[in-house]
Amino acid sequence: MSLAARGLTLRVPGRTLVAALEIEIRPGQCWAVLGANGSGKSSVLAALAGLRTPGEGAVTLEGQTLGAYGRRELARRVGILLQDETESFWGATLDYVRLGALARGAGGFAPDPGIDRDAREALAALDLERNAAQPYRTLSGGERQRARIAQLLVQAPRFYLLDEPLAHLDVRHQVATIERLAALARGGHAVAMALHEPWLAARYCDHALLLYDSARFSAGPAETLLSRAPLEALYRCPLEAFEEAGRRLFPPVAT
Amino acid sequence: MRRPAALAVLLAVPLSLAAALALGSVELGATRLSAALFGGGDEVAREIVWGLRAPRAFAAFACGGLLAVAGALLQILLRNPLADPGILGISGGAAVGALAAILAGAGGAGEHAAAFAGAMGAAGLVMLVAARLGTLDVTRVLLAGVALAAIFGAVVSVMLALAPAMQLRGMLFWLLGDLSAAGSPAAAWLVLAAVVIAATALGSRLDALALGRDKAQSLGVHVAAVQATAFVAAAGATVAAVMLAGAIGFVGLVVPHALRLAGWHAHTALVPLAAAAGGSLVVVADTIGRTAVPPLELPVGAILALVGAPVLLVLLARMR
Numbered sequence: 001m002s003l004a005a006r007g008l009t010l011r012v013p014g015r016t017l018v019a020a021l022e023i024e025i026r027p028g029q030c031w032a033v034l035g036a037n038g039s040g041k042s043s044v045l046a047a048l049a050g051l052r053t054p055g056e057g058a059v060t061l062e063g064q065t066l067g068a069y070g071r072r073e074l075a076r077r078v079g080i081l082l083q084d085e086t087e088s089f090w091g092a093t094l095d096y097v098r099l100g101a102l103a104r105g106a107g108g109f110a111p112d113p114g115i116d117r118d119a120r121e122a123l124a125a126l127d128l129e130r131n132a133a134q135p136y137r138t139l140s141g142g143e144r145q146r147a148r149i150a151q152l153l154v155q156a157p158r159f160y161l162l163d164e165p166l167a168h169l170d171v172r173h174q175v176a177t178i179e180r181l182a183a184l185a186r187g188g189h190a191v192a193m194a195l196h197e198p199w200l201a202a203r204y205c206d207h208a209l210l211l212y213d214s215a216r217f218s219a220g221p222a223e224t225l226l227s228r229a230p231l232e233a234l235y236r237c238p239l240e241a242f243e244e245a246g247r248r249l250f251p252p253v254a255t
Numbered sequence: 256m257r258r259p260a261a262l263a264v265l266l267a268v269p270l271s272l273a274a275a276l277a278l279g280s281v282e283l284g285a286t287r288l289s290a291a292l293f294g295g296g297d298e299v300a301r302e303i304v305w306g307l308r309a310p311r312a313f314a315a316f317a318c319g320g321l322l323a324v325a326g327a328l329l330q331i332l333l334r335n336p337l338a339d340p341g342i343l344g345i346s347g348g349a350a351v352g353a354l355a356a357i358l359a360g361a362g363g364a365g366e367h368a369a370a371f372a373g374a375m376g377a378a379g380l381v382m383l384v385a386a387r388l389g390t391l392d393v394t395r396v397l398l399a400g401v402a403l404a405a406i407f408g409a410v411v412s413v414m415l416a417l418a419p420a421m422q423l424r425g426m427l428f429w430l431l432g433d434l435s436a437a438g439s440p441a442a443a444w445l446v447l448a449a450v451v452i453a454a455t456a457l458g459s460r461l462d463a464l465a466l467g468r469d470k471a472q473s474l475g476v477h478v479a480a481v482q483a484t485a486f487v488a489a490a491g492a493t494v495a496a497v498m499l500a501g502a503i504g505f506v507g508l509v510v511p512h513a514l515r516l517a518g519w520h521a522h523t524a525l526v527p528l529a530a531a532a533g534g535s536l537v538v539v540a541d542t543i544g545r546t547a548v549p550p551l552e553l554p555v556g557a558i559l560a561l562v563g564a565p566v567l568l569v570l571l572a573r574m575r
């Protein structure tokens with residue numbers, strides 16, 4: 001059981017983002033997707049979710065291309081947190097989070113108590129209990145981000161793809177959120193998230209995908225990839241490396 | 256949740272229709288009226304109530320309901336709060352057809368046929384643009400509709416400039432939205448029922464469209480199919496409404512917004528309530544238009560804006 005990219009090539013007009021990408025994401029794994037701005041992190045995640053047609057190659061789920069799955073079937077297996085969402089939702093935060101259950105085949109006329117319970121649990125997990133009745137559009141940026149993640153928890157896919165899940169979050173919620181996501185992986189889900197914080201990746205992720213500007217990539221265990229030399233090459237920026245009590249930190253060198 | 260308020264909106268349907276049957280330029284008096292309402296009483300009163308007022312009231316209701324539902328669908332489909340049925344150029348196409356027929360001296364039937372041809376032609380053109388893109392590219396459909404509406408607007412103004420004074424009044428009323436020449440509302444009611452059922456059944460999949468194409472798709476929504484269904488429903492509703500009463504503006508834009516501001520955002524509630532509220536609003540506006548300065552009739556479109564716009568402003572001011 002895995003979600004895999006097979007020779008995946010993604011292009012935008014005038015540029016190849018990634019060429020012949022090969023990765024295999026398995027339940028129980030927590031992947032960090034790292035790269036500079038514009039290196040293709042979002043595009044790779046979108047392609048893995050079936051939202052972007054590959055230029056070449058394919059994305060497979062359990063050995064079959066994503067196209068072989070119905071949209072609902074796919075949504076029950078693979079869920080994605082997008083970087084931008086159109087914000088024209090008029091309802092309360094709870095209603096927004098409940099939309100995660102669309103693929104369950106419910107969403108009919110009768111309110112489903114199971115979905116309601118799941119939605120409230122997800123809100124509680126992301127520290128949004130007091131915002132349940134608040135109109136979604138009046139949430140702050142960080143609260144919205146957590147509401148989106150809560151919606152993904154209600155969707156409850158096997159494979160979680162997250163594009164910058166920590167964006168807009170304060171420190172406390174960054175830690176709580178990434179711990180929650182890492183716990184999902186330990187609990188038998190698969191998690192792949194685009195991050196801009198290599199130290200958080202080193203602490204919470206066991207695998208890493210580095211996307212270089214030149215459309216090259218490295219994929220593998222976090223231990224080897226999340227070290228000074230590969231990260232300096234990745235960000236084209238001199239970094240320092242500290243290791244203390246098994247934790248690695250990579251602050252940029254002050255110039 | 257908001258059961259009592261929703262009930263009030265639904266209650267407006269029988270109340271507005273009853274008012275439209277009871278009021279008119281001829282005062283019937285309570286006894287003749289109540290007898291006629293239940294099929295008894297004298298023949299003149301029965302003919303006034305059921306032969307004249309009822310078809311017009313039901314036409315007004317269908318028209319308002321269709322436009323409000325079409326507006327709700329287009330606003331979510333095009334993700335643009337200013338979208339209304341006029342935006343697809345359908346009423347413009349119908350106007351060109353109808354005005355050309357009036358200009359050519361065709362009678363009511365010819366005018367009707369020409370308006371239908373114009374409306375369908377415009378709807379077909381917009382759908383062609385949309386379908387050519389494979390997926391519904393929101394911005395392009397919007398711009399195509401705007402371009403079509405501009406062309407039709409230009410043709411309409413040329414025809415108005417060329418029209419002899421005799422025909423100008425009829426043409427102007429058509430453009431303002433006028434129910435006095437509405438035919439049988441039966442077909443429009445069928446379309447209304449079909450559109451409300453189809454759009455309500457799409458339900459929370461329409462809600463998900465508000466989160467954007469990619470998010471909706473990742474939640475398991477077949478975005479292209481939902482968009483196509485909603486688009487055809489909106490176009491069909493607009494054609495049916497325009498055929499009854501010409502280009503009635505305002506309802507399609509304002510009624511869905513008013514309902515959203517009042518707290519109904521989920522489309523399973525928004526669509527049926529838009530039909531009820533839009534229908535009742537036009538019935539009330541038309542009844543006012545018929546009775547305010549008898550025997551003259553004021554155009555229903557103008558009354559609608561005068562009644563509806565302040566309501567929207569109040570709701571906007573009260574919005575948190």
